[in-house]
Amino acid sequence: MTLPADYPYFIAAWILLCGLYGIVRSRHLVHMVISLTVVQSSTYVLLLAIGFRQGGYAPVFAGLHTGVKVVDPIVQALMLTDVVVETTVVALLLAMVVKAHEKSGTTSPDDLRFLRG
């Protein structure tokens, strides 16, 4: 079996489209928020795949020579930021969902359409 050598890149795209599909087909606001985290997780896979180096070590030099081949530390720092952004956006969105449910009694995006036209 031969895989395309760059399969992680395509898996990132697959996850991105899966998440978008989840948002579009969603019938529950919490479901929509979770699908949004799936969209975000595609960027983790993509960033990690870009910074990966075959046979490289983790970029932590505790007990490592400073000359060895390591994977890219930059993308990992970017991903850390990304993870924090994900949680905070989810916290904020879920608070909106909770409040909207308390005010309107519904959790379905189909019924929460007060702003049309």
Added chain:
Amino acid sequence: MTVILGVALLALIAASALGVVRTDDVTCQTISLSFYGLLLALMFFLFRAPDVALAQITVGAIALPLMVMLAITRMKHHKEATGRARKEQQ
């Protein structure tokens, strides 16, 4: 070895991403989400990103599902409370 593990893990991640968005029941989805988060953390370890893996475990396995569960609990509580209030009114 890493390559085979990586292929398997990524395939599993791709499948469970679809699984997460195809799960309609929200409580089930929370559990599938934390499973998905753990798979991601495993992949981060495998691909030499221990810092991100730790963050992903604390976030994907603790913080995110916790917040979703809190939100669901609060909505359930609210429903019960308003239901009871309505009953008392009647």
Added chain:
Amino acid sequence: MKRRHRLLLFAFGAVGIAFVYCAGALNMPAWGQYRGPYGDAIARLAVYQRHATDTVNAVTYDYRGFDTLGEEFILFSAVTGVMLLLRPEKQRAGEKKNQEGGNPASFRDRAALSETVQVFTTAIFGFSLMFGIYMATHGQLTPGGGFQGGVLLAAAPMLLYIAENTEAFQRIVSHPLVEFFEGAGAAGYALIGIAALTMGAAFLTNVIPLGMTGDVFSSGTIAAISACVGVEVAAGFTLIVYGYLREILSRAAREGQ
């Protein structure tokens, strides 16, 4: 728009995005062959310049520390937003006194938890605190850092909740100091940056002696910033949890009376 139409519209878009993305990805450097100069240069320089063995944290808290400052304030504004959205409303003025001033001492759930679980979770509580503090202070040496440590610290009071020590839980999470620490942690990060400005250096320049590589008190501002982030994250997540649970707790307390 009907659901079917929406999905159809999305299908066209998804095919297009897939096409554009794949066209681009086929031009990307082969997977596993990272060749960019930026990461390698940082990996080479960080240990010498910053005396930090974990280069990821050297990037997060120093080379690209300004990004992390923004990120901390993303957290800060999200926490503020959650508190704002979930604040108890003044509308029901008569009810308000009850909501805020419910006596938590009388709160007990119906079914009691087994003692084993209670003891066990209390033990984990201590462990979680310890490990969180360790992680937040050793970020410059080993994987981990302020963010990861902060989340662990915030998880500790949740264990009390699970162990049904609701009283202690509520006393911790509703303490006014939590909110103070959240703001102070966030401000502390920016103030460390300003400290450099007052000494004539650029914002967020390291102004603390670097120390021995591998020592806990090494690598200057990285540790200080990491600690600030840890405080902010721990307090922020605690506030979020309290925001969600406040109403449930106070209602339960009311019913317990």
Added chain:
Amino acid sequence: MPSPALLVAVPLIVAALLGALRKLIPRWVADLAAVLTAAGNLAIACWWMAHALHRTQVYWFGGWFPRGRMALGIGFTMDGYGCGLAALAALLTTLALIFSWKHFESAGGHFHPLMLVFLAAMSGFAVSGDIFNLFVFFELMSTAAFALCGLKTQEPAPLAGAFNFAVTNSVAAFLMLTGIALLYSATGALNLAQIGLALEGRHDRLVIAAFAFLTTGFLVKAAEFPFHFWLPDAHSVSPTPVCVLFSGIMVQLGLFGAMRVYATVFQGCFAGTGVPWLFVAIGAVTALWGGMMCFAEHHLKRLLAFSTISHTGLMTLAFGVWTKAALAGLFVYLVAHGLVKAGLFFCAGILLHRFETMSEPALFGKGRSLRWTAPLWFLGGLGLAAAPGFALWAGETHVTDGAPWAEAIFFIAGAMTGAAVLRVGLRVFAGLGDAGPVDRSAKVDEKPETTDAGRRLSPVLYAPAVVCVGGCMALAFWKGTMRVAEAAAASFMDFRGYAHMVYAGAIVVQQPVAPHDLLTRGIISAVLRALAAVAVALWAVLHLRVPRELRWPSHLEGPMRPVRELQSGHPGDYVAWLTLGCAVVGVAALWLGL
């Protein structure tokens, strides 16, 4: 020399301290601290605007100067364009904070920290020279905006609006991050100048895919068709001071992000290809679409929101023209539009404060007693139509110089949005004609934002609107406006100079810009446009008195109904449109760029 870091650091510190001590400090202290901080930002941004206009300057955070050609840290590039936008953001924030002096007693001290974080994010976004840093500020801006949008939690509509806003803009941010990752894989760099130098002359499929994702991300923020659906939802429910910032600067910053990235990263790749026409096409469609929707709308804030969409579309068109004159015109147009739109939103806020509704039919004739608001509103309407005497006119003349097709689009969009605003003015302040139809969105009722609603109007409510409208007119009459704008545009377009500055920090002397005098030539079309706007507004208001054959489309009620159904309020729909739009941008860029 004030450090550029202060633009971001001071508002953030004050925000954090206000948040930490919110229960201890009285309201007026928070108000004063916030206004002073925003005014301080204004001063710093203006100082840098004056000093960086003719030579861009770079500030490296943490003292990490580049090694050779490689940037180690994050840099701010202070140039005329960016500093100008930072100054506009600070000015509007100051005015919005003054306006809100009496607002939001109920927000429990959360309002000021969020506004200051929002200000810091906008300032940082305007001058950042690092692509990931742009993303961070984009997210910071978004997070603060989501929270501010949902400030009124008493009813479900604001929550629905904030949710739609948050979902679409988060998806946009992740698409943008995907684009950043693709660029990083191609160049291994995050500094804009470094990426630009690495990519120069290369326009393969990878670069185009990165371009498509990045541009889509920015255009969602800029509310371009078909990414614009979130904007009316967010605007119609946000508190007035927040609307001012959304419409006056945040949306335009989205466009500015696309411009900055295009100027530094993609300019060298797409020189000589048809890619800029993509922006012209998107901008033209958006401008006309927004104009139509604006005219058909009867909820005041929503109407102004659609006019923002229309005008941002015009700005996108100007960006696509990509000449020095067009970019200078765009700069003036952007600033002037921000001022006029802010003035109109302040007027709408006064109406809301006084009458507790935003619906055109419900406000019919009520504004007769507001002697000061009426002229401000009418002036604002004329300003949107880019009538002579407003700086929008000067900007427009420079964009459309020598392009009659662009002039036609500016004419239609300006006349439509101006007419809509004037129509509302005639109905509300003069009580002319009939009350107008009641549509669904006009029924979205608003809770008052003020604690003493309905009572007397204090000068803090008027002053910001006067400053905005007056400022826009002053810009038109000040001789230096176009000179400053042309200098800013020249250094904005000059990628070689930019990159040189980032690496060498050396002085690049620009050729002196020859001052144009286009205004006399453009005055005829400007007068015609203003007259057209007034005529259409009168026709709409007095439609019962005109012959029956001319009556039917006066509100665009019938013909617009199916189109307005697209604005469905469903986040799933919006994301589906976003997906399709991203695909179209990508495919079109592949077609034009290869």
